[in-house]
Amino acid sequence: MVKIVSLIVFVLFLSEANAQDFARRQLEASPRHHEWVKVKSGEREVHCFVVFPEVSKEATVAIVIHENRGLTDWVRSFSDQLAKAGYIAVAPDMLSDFSTDYQKTSDFPSSDDARNAIYELAPEQVKNDLNAVQSYAAKMQAGNGKTVAIGFCWGGSQSFRFATNNDKLKAALVFYGSAPESASEIERITAPVYGFYGENDSRINSGIPATEKMMKEAGKIYDYVIYDGAGHAYMRQGDAPEELGDNKKARDESWKRIKTILSEI
Secondary structure: OHHHHHHHHHHHHHHHHHHHHHHHHHHHHOOOEEEEEEEEEOOEEEEEEEEEOOOOOOEEEEEEEOOOOOOOHHHHHHHHHHHHOOOEEEEEOOOOOOOOOOOOHHHOOOHHHHHHHHOOOOHHHHHHHHHHHHHHHHOOOOEEEEEEEEEEOHHHHHHHHHHHHOOOOOOEEEEOOOOOOOHHHHHOOOOOEEEEEEEEOHHHHOOHHHHHHHHHHOOOOEEEEEEEEEEOOHHHHHHOOOOOOHHHHHHHHHHHHHHHHHHOO
């Protein structure tokens, strides 16, 4: 049993490492403009990775909220892919100014350390940081004033929560993240919420019926798709060049849906 568990952990490690290698290569080959900015949030500064599309007019800004491993190369790669589709991407590092020693995700010794730190973040700090980033994004000179949130895993949950705390968002795209559990939070939502879920993700999917019920009772828009055969984190796994299965199919179908949703905002 120990050997089996060790093998599973090793395979997952290789999967994540391969995803990051592919992401780095994609970023290095990208012709789009990348830059780092610091957004003031109270007494703190939030490091943000920004990618601009090659377009002739102002664009909608997507705030990309990372997974529970922090602002990884794959999240930056996804942001670049958003810019390729014609949108400005702003990806905040929610581990910014975590401590004296760890000022951003890349300062942590490992992705496990970054994950552990993520779960130490105070909800109020996360809310304030995201609201500060939204304010910055809405005022970007190259932007059209419209902002949306797109989050994955932990970031998916934060994207849903973001919609309860900011009435200026035009949409919240939630990738395999949980929803707020109280009706009072749901009542505050003004933007449509779009869910993206993998079939083989019962931990997250088990909460969908209750979420759907609350959203319906509150008169909110909750439009979701469960992708056949896909697992948790299928967007990252489906990005790998060697992935040819259900995760890849779900990733491709999700990209079509993302572009449709954003084109209608």
